[in-house]
Every structure is written in structure tokens, then in C-alpha cells.
Amino acid sequence: MTVAAQPELEDLEVRLLLEGIFRHYGYDFRDYAQASLKRRIRKALQAEQIRTVSALQDAILHDEQAMRRFLDLVTVDVTAMFRDPRLYVAVRTSVIPLIRNEPLIRVWHVGCASGEEVYSMAILLHEEGLLEKTRLYATDLNQSLLDRGKEGIYPLSAMQTHTGNYLAGGGTRAFSEYYAARYDRAQIKPWLKANIVWAQHDLVAGASFNEFHVILCRNVMIYFNRSLQDRVHRLLYESLAPGGVLALGDKESLQFTPHEAGYESLDRREKLFRKRK
Amino acid sequence: MTYALIAIGGSLGSFKVLQVILAALPPTFKVPVVIIVHRERGQEAILAPLVQSHCALPVAEIEDKGRIEPGRIYIAPSDYHVLVEDGTFALSVEAPLHHARPSIDITFESMADYYGRRAIGVILTGTGQDGAQGMAALRQRGGQTVVQTPASAEAPGMPEAAISAGAAGHVLPPEEIGPFLVKLTEERP
Structure with missing residues (x-):
């Protein structure tokens, strides 16, 4: 996973993606901590074999399955019984x-x-x-x-x-x-x-x-x-x-x-x- | 330019090297340092006092959303990843990366994002390849990168991975790393 070539552009794309998800599906990630969320968005790009966040937005807004996969990527953490x-x-x-x-x-x-x-x-x-x-x-x-x-x-x-x-x-x-x-x-x-x-x-x-x-x-x-x-x-x-x-x-x-x-x-x-x- | 953060990552055998590096930092050293050491869960309580006993600067464990203050040494807690955002730490419990949580890659990468040229990454002795990719991202964004010479490393895996990823801006033996950091971060009038 690498960082984006144009960080400001990526920030804009992330904001648009989150706004789109909120308006279309009702899941509100707009106030999530940025660093961690960006990491998961990059993971989604890799998993979906998509190059830009804008293209990921296209996929997610037009395909409920893609939204479901994104939701899993953002919300799933590994846990255990009696963790800690x-x-x-x-x-x-x-x-x-x-x-x-x-x-x-x-x-x-x-x-x-x-x-x-x-x-x-x-x-x-x-x-x-x-x-x-x-x-x-x-x-x-x-x-x-x-x-x-x-x-x-x-x-x-x-x-x-x-x-x-x-x-x-x-x-x-x-x-x-x-x-x-x-x-x-x-x-x-x-x-x-x-x-x-x-x-x-x-x-x-x-x-x-x-x-x-x-x-x-x-x-x-x-x-x-x-x-x-x-x-x-x-x-x-x-x-x-x-x-x-x-x-x-x-x-x-x-x-x-x-x-x-x-x-x-x-x-x-x-x-x-x-x-x- | 003022540097925002130095991150030092290592695993097996890195404590001895850390000791040497930290001993070289004077009490007036301003740039905050975060230390990411692979280890078993539940050992951070031991690590912080141990580091403190070899270091003139105050050592603190990281808490979520804690402010990054100048002149401090921070320890990444075991079983959490450490990311940075503007001036604060953010923790994550997403899956281990390269079997490691904390993962050096994840911290380096978020430093590349948020600090770019104002970040310094250091990789010490350790097995595996954690840190190499993140350090490459850091370097790509103009950050300074330092790798311990593989010959001086108890486990040369991580230094070698960083060098072959083209991530190493400087390759130095342990005793030269501390003085290098001091010189690099000296503010010129």
C-alpha cells in the first residue's frame, strides 16, 4: 500500500465518497478519525482493484455488494472471547x-x-x-x-x-x-x-x-x-x-x-x- | 523547517540499540519520538520504565487522541497500531500487519500522510519486513529515513528489507544514529 501522489486531491475524493455513502445508504462515516479511515479506504482500493477513490465511489454507489464489502472493511476488527x-x-x-x-x-x-x-x-x-x-x-x-x-x-x-x-x-x-x-x-x-x-x-x-x-x-x-x-x-x-x-x-x-x-x-x-x- | 515527529521501529534485539540511540539525545532534544517495538501483548508496562531508565527525556505511553508534545518519548502500546493525525495520536485495533500489532508500516505510512517532509523514520534490527513499505512511502513524501546497518543488526531482516525497497536515505551503525538525529533536527537561527 502506498500513499497517494496528490494528497490534497485524495482528501477531496475521500470527503466526496463519505458524503455519497451517507446520502445514498445512510451510513455516516464523515466524523470518523481520518488516518485510520484513509487506511481502510486504501485497503478497499486494493481489494476492489480500483485505482482512485472517485472510482471506488462510483462502484459503491452503484453496487450494494460493493457497499457491503466496504462496510466490512471499515467495521471489522479481529476480536476474541475474553480479549483483555x-x-x-x-x-x-x-x-x-x-x-x-x-x-x-x-x-x-x-x-x-x-x-x-x-x-x-x-x-x-x-x-x-x-x-x-x-x-x-x-x-x-x-x-x-x-x-x-x-x-x-x-x-x-x-x-x-x-x-x-x-x-x-x-x-x-x-x-x-x-x-x-x-x-x-x-x-x-x-x-x-x-x-x-x-x-x-x-x-x-x-x-x-x-x-x-x-x-x-x-x-x-x-x-x-x-x-x-x-x-x-x-x-x-x-x-x-x-x-x-x-x-x-x-x-x-x-x-x-x-x-x-x-x-x-x-x-x-x-x-x-x-x-x- | 521544524521536524514534527521521529518514529523508531524495531523488533528482536532492538532494545540494546534503542538504549544507545536514546542515550545520545540530550535533555534539550525537542522533536517528539515514538518507539514501536514488536513484542508480546501486555509488556508495555515493562517497556516504558525500562526506556525511561536509559533516557533523559520524559517517557510516556500513548493514549488514543493524546497530543504529541515536544521533548517527549512515546511508546506504542502492545496490541494497538499507532497512527498520527494533526498533532495527535490515533490508535487502531485493525488486524495485525506482517503478524505485528503495533505495525511499523502503519505508523510510517500515516506519518507520510500527515507530516511528509517533517517526518523522520528509523528502522532497527528485527526479523521480517515490517517498516520497509511504510518507510518507502515516507521517503517518497520527502521524509528523512535512517536504517541500521544490517551488519550491526542482531536480526538483519528488517534493515535489509528497507534497503532493498529503496527506502533507506541513510544507513548507519547504532552509535551514529543518535548523533545523526541530533544534527538533523538542530534548528538553525
Whole structure:
């Protein structure tokens, strides 16, 4: 992948592409962080074997399949069950005691992608005896990712990593209790799925749709520019119950966001914040 | 011209070389430096204090959207790619490139985009070919590029890949890299 010969022209083309996608398909990437988005656009050029961003715009606006492929390129990241095991240890010790006595627990997993981390939280809640009275709302911009999450079928080869993460994340049982192995695939047990609601949701257009005790929004806003980050922070703040917990990615910060003062830090390293009552 | 950012990338065995380079930077060194070292996940907590103990400049770990301040050394966190935008870092968790996250290529490439002639890229010892393509882009945009001599490298793969990609503006042994950076970035009245 190389850089463009005429950077200013490329910038203009990118703006036109994003405007076109927004107007025609409704996906709004206009306030995404530029550097990362440009990289993915260049990847799309390579994958589609197209030379210019203008030509990519032509392909995307006239071909829904090309739009779908572009959406995958922009939204898909590799994840794993119990990714960042230390987070789950922190949730077990710092978050669970705060929500244990709620009559009904609502958890929102923002940008849930293919669902690995949603099932991880479901397993943790099950082990804490709380899954029965919890509703997990798993949302993503990309419907095809949600479909995969809902299915809950993952390569069996990945289970070794997942099991290692599970144990590092404070798991004490046999991880194989949670899936059925069939040929080269692992299928998540149906009872783990019962309390998960999968829904397409766009943070950019974002309206609050419920009040939650826990919101996980990890490494989602790193792809947004400052102004969109601020808007999303407001949405998350408004969607949290007083005393509710926000989990960000471990290299994300609340500093200089509009609601910095509205939270207290619960775990500095794992970026867990509690909304002040 | 004032340089905006120096990025130094390496993998296997690069810490010893980094030590030599950082020791040569005086406390008054103004241009911010970002260090991208391939390693296992979860080791950044070890790396930052280690680098600090060999360096007169303040060392900080990168956070998303953190401002790039003069006179600082930044460490790329493990398991994230580091990109730059106007004056700030932006992190990404897109798939590893050349099996590496952080990938040196990705940082170099975004520096080429945003800083062009005001960027400096350095490739140290390491296996594989990460950094070569990004450094070529950096050079194409007028950035300065420095590669450790393959003969002095514990693992010559990355330096050799950069040289054969035509990306190396200067090829230097470890002890000459620090002084070279100091001289290059000296502001003339």
C-alpha cells in the first residue's frame, strides 16, 4: 500500500465518497478519525482493484455488494472471547458487587462485532449467578456481523486462545461447558444466548434506547474524531443509570471529554468509570 | 523547517540499540519520538520504565487522541497500531500487519500522510519486513529515513528489507544514529 501522489486531491475524493455513502445508504462515516479511515479506504482500493477513490465511489454507489464489502472493511476488527483478560478480573471484583442486588440488570455492549466479547460477559454473569436476571443488549453498525454473533459459531481452532483468556480472566470452570464442538467448529450453547438481544444501532445517529447498569464501549470511539467522540460520550452518559459503570478500551481516556466530571474512576488501568449519583 | 515527529521501529534485539540511540539525545532534544517495538501483548508496562531508565527525556505511553508534545518519548502500546493525525495520536485495533500489532508500516505510512517532509523514520534490527513499505512511502513524501546497518543488526531482516525497497536515505551503525538525529533536527537561527 502506498500513499497517494496528490494528497490534497485524495482528501477531496475521500470527503466526496463519505458524503455519497451517507446520502445514498445512510451510513455516516464523515466524523470518523481520518488516518485510520484513509487506511481502510486504501485497503478497499486494493481489494476492489480500483485505482482512485472517485472510482471506488462510483462502484459503491452503484453496487450494494460493493457497499457491503466496504462496510466490512471499515467495521471489522479481529476480536476474541475474553480479549483483555484483566478486564474480566476487574469486572468480577469491582463491578459485580455494585450491580448484584439490582432486580433486573441491563448491560449494553456497544460495537459488539461478531459477539465473542458479549458471550464472554454472559459467561461471567452466569458464573456470578446473575445471568438469569440480566438482559444483554449487543449492538453494532454492521448487520452481517450481528448475524454472525447471533449464530455463535466460531472456529474450533480459536478455542485454545479463548480458553487461555478465560482462565486468565478469572474463569474457574471447564470452558468447554460453554460450547459444543462439531467438526472444526464450536457452537455456543443456546442457554447462554437466551438473554442477549442483538440489534443494529448507529452511534452517529445515536439515540438512547434504554437505561443501563453497565455499558461496554471498548475501542469503538478510537475510530471517531473528537467531535463525534464528544457526541457519543453524551449519549453513553445519558444511557447510564446513576451509579452505572462505563468500560472503555485500556488506551482510551475520559480526559477532556464533556462528561469527565460526571464519573469517578473505578479501575484506572482497565478504564472502568462509575457515573456519579 | 521544524521536524514534527521521529518514529523508531524495531523488533528482536532492538532494545540494546534503542538504549544507545536514546542515550545520545540530550535533555534539550525537542522533536517528539515514538518507539514501536514488536513484542508480546501486555509488556508495555515493562517497556516504558525500562526506556525511561536509559533516557533523559520524559517517557510516556500513548493514549488514543493524546497530543504529541515536544521533548517527549512515546511508546506504542502492545496490541494497538499507532497512527498520527494533526498533532495527535490515533490508535487502531485493525488486524495485525506482517503478524505485528503495533505495525511499523502503519505508523510510517500515516506519518507520510500527515507530516511528509517533517517526518523522520528509523528502522532497527528485527526479523521480517515490517517498516520497509511504510518507510518507502515516507521517503517518497520527502521524509528523512535512517536504517541500521544490517551488519550491526542482531536480526538483519528488517534493515535489509528497507534497503532493498529503496527506502533507506541513510544507513548507519547504532552509535551514529543518535548523533545523526541530533544534527538533523538542530534548528538553525
